Amino acid sequence: MDRLFEAHELKTAHLGPLELQLQPGELVQVTGASGSGKSLLLRALADLDPNTGEVRLAGAPRDSMPPVQWRRQVAYVPAETAWWDERVDDHLPADFSRETVLHLLEQVALPEESLHWEVERLSSGEKQRLGLLRALLNHPRVLLLDEPTANLDLENTRRIERAVRTYLAEEEAAALWVSHDTLQRQRLGGRILTISNGKLEAPAWS
Amino acid sequence: MELISLSPFDLSLAALLVVALAGVTVWARMGLGRSLLIAGARTVIQLLLVGLILQTLFDHAQLGWVALMAVVMLAVAGYEVMARQQRRFAGLWGYGIGTVTMFISAFAVTVLALTTMVGPTPWWEPQYAIPLLGMLLGNTMTGIALGLDRLTQTVWRERRTIEGRLAMGASWSEAVTTMRREAARSGLMPTINAMAAAGIVSLPGMMTGQILAGAPPVEAVKYQILIMFLITAGTGFGTLGAVWFASRRLFDTRERLRLDRLKAGRHT
Numbered sequence: 001m002d003r004l005f006e007a008h009e010l011k012t013a014h015l016g017p018l019e020l021q022l023q024p025g026e027l028v029q030v031t032g033a034s035g036s037g038k039s040l041l042l043r044a045l046a047d048l049d050p051n052t053g054e055v056r057l058a059g060a061p062r063d064s065m066p067p068v069q070w071r072r073q074v075a076y077v078p079a080e081t082a083w084w085d086e087r088v089d090d091h092l093p094a095d096f097s098r099e100t101v102l103h104l105l106e107q108v109a110l111p112e113e114s115l116h117w118e119v120e121r122l123s124s125g126e127k128q129r130l131g132l133l134r135a136l137l138n139h140p141r142v143l144l145l146d147e148p149t150a151n152l153d154l155e156n157t158r159r160i161e162r163a164v165r166t167y168l169a170e171e172e173a174a175a176l177w178v179s180h181d182t183l184q185r186q187r188l189g190g191r192i193l194t195i196s197n198g199k200l201e202a203p204a205w206s
Numbered sequence: 207m208e209l210i211s212l213s214p215f216d217l218s219l220a221a222l223l224v225v226a227l228a229g230v231t232v233w234a235r236m237g238l239g240r241s242l243l244i245a246g247a248r249t250v251i252q253l254l255l256v257g258l259i260l261q262t263l264f265d266h267a268q269l270g271w272v273a274l275m276a277v278v279m280l281a282v283a284g285y286e287v288m289a290r291q292q293r294r295f296a297g298l299w300g301y302g303i304g305t306v307t308m309f310i311s312a313f314a315v316t317v318l319a320l321t322t323m324v325g326p327t328p329w330w331e332p333q334y335a336i337p338l339l340g341m342l343l344g345n346t347m348t349g350i351a352l353g354l355d356r357l358t359q360t361v362w363r364e365r366r367t368i369e370g371r372l373a374m375g376a377s378w379s380e381a382v383t384t385m386r387r388e389a390a391r392s393g394l395m396p397t398i399n400a401m402a403a404a405g406i407v408s409l410p411g412m413m414t415g416q417i418l419a420g421a422p423p424v425e426a427v428k429y430q431i432l433i434m435f436l437i438t439a440g441t442g443f444g445t446l447g448a449v450w451f452a453s454r455r456l457f458d459t460r461e462r463l464r465l466d467r468l469k470a471g472r473h474t
Contacts, residue, residue, distance in 0.1 A: 046373060047460055047462065048369055048372060048373065048462055048463070049462065050458065050460075050462060050464070067372075067460045067461040067462075068375050068376070068377050068461070069375070071372060071373055071374075071375050072374075072375035075373065076373040077373075078366075078370075078373075080366075081370065082366040082367050082369070082370030082371075083370075084364070084367040084370065084371070084384075091374070093374065093375065134374065135373070135374070138374065138375055
């Protein structure tokens with residue numbers, strides 16, 4: 001079996017130990033009550049919180065990579081993306097091709113000018129779509145999506161779902177998607193992991 | 207010109223002014239009377255003690271005693287830096303970062319000034335060494351305390367921005383660069399303002415003191431300029447160092463933001 005991403009004996013102060021594997025192109029959903037540790041799981045995998053255990057990307061152990069490189073390849077996108085500069089393009093990675101960015105803009109249904117928009121004037125839907133685009137410009141192999149469509153209308157939610165699906169198919173990448181929404185869970189399909197009290201429950205299939 | 211010695215009677219007259227002020231605030235129910243009187247009493251006791259200690263030190267000028275005095279001053283200043291933080295590092299780091307950077311910058315500048323600029327014999331002559339070190343420590347302490355306080359507050363407030371940058375693949379240093387700049391600015395501003403306003407808005411205290419003690423104004427001015435530059439260098443290097451070390455300490459070896467290394471200080 002071809003494993004793109006795996007975690008073995010993953011533990012933090014409030015989580016685990018737990019096991020996890022993702023295949024190339026796979027989208028796995030994570031559910032569980034609030035406070036059960038869904039965000040903690042994603043943050044640990046992105047190496048934003050202290051954790052122990054073995055995490056591998058395409059066979060390479062995490063500790064063999066500088067953190068900067070790891071976080072570009074294992075991209076964490078929170079429910080509310082953070083913006084700290086004036087314009088959208090102040091937040092983009094240093095190098096990417098125009099071709100890539102045009103392709104991604106099409107996926108998230110935004111015009112090229114949106115890269116020069118002022119952050120203060122973005123709607124929450126635009127913020128989330130641009131937040132996803134910004135992460136995808138780093139060419140991540142794994143997406144860690146922490147309720148990326150929370151508080152968005154159906155149209156924006158669908159755009160993000162489509163953009164992620166297309167990216168996974170084109171790049172053979174994998175995603176962990178935390179979602180609360182039952183309808184979204186049905187739309188996305190695939191394997192579902194349920195987390196409670198920081199541990200994974202027996203695998204369930206939709 | 208020579209020094210006009212102040213009699214206890216002169217000081218009592220000045221004290222009466224403070225007592226009168228305390229009386230007025232009590233009468234106006236402003237609740238400051240007690241604090242004013244206690245602070246006034248502390249001034250008398252603390253300064254008399256320091257005067258006695260300095261007199262003893264000057265009479266028995268020995269390197270060991272001067273060094274001991276310097277260490278005590280550093281220890282107290284280090285404690286003050288820590289106590290002024292709303293969020294400070296847990297454990298020894300809370301005391302260590304401020305104290306070590308203050309030691310390096312203030313002591314280095316003082317020793318440099320004594321050996322190359324002022325040049326008393328011996329170079330540690332307490333009459334020069336202790337006041338110089340005192341002024342440097344006092345100002346460096348303020349700069350470092352302001353810088354560290356601003357750094358930890360800003361990082362705490364903007365943790366989402368920092369983690370957003372980290373998640374985008376920024377290094378710890380890139381992620382915290384704007385907060386570090388702000389902290390350094392806030393630590394250095396009082397010193398820069400003091401240099402810019404010197405002589406116009408206020409006559410610096412040291413210069414005033416020297417003139418009252420009978421020194422020619424131009425000599426007092428030369429000393430004041432020297433002190434200002436030394437204070438700026440000491441405060442500046444100390445603040446930059448403390449802010450750099452503290453910002454590094456906010457991240458671990460895997461460049462994760464570790465706010466759990468901070469704890470709330472006594473003022474929150």
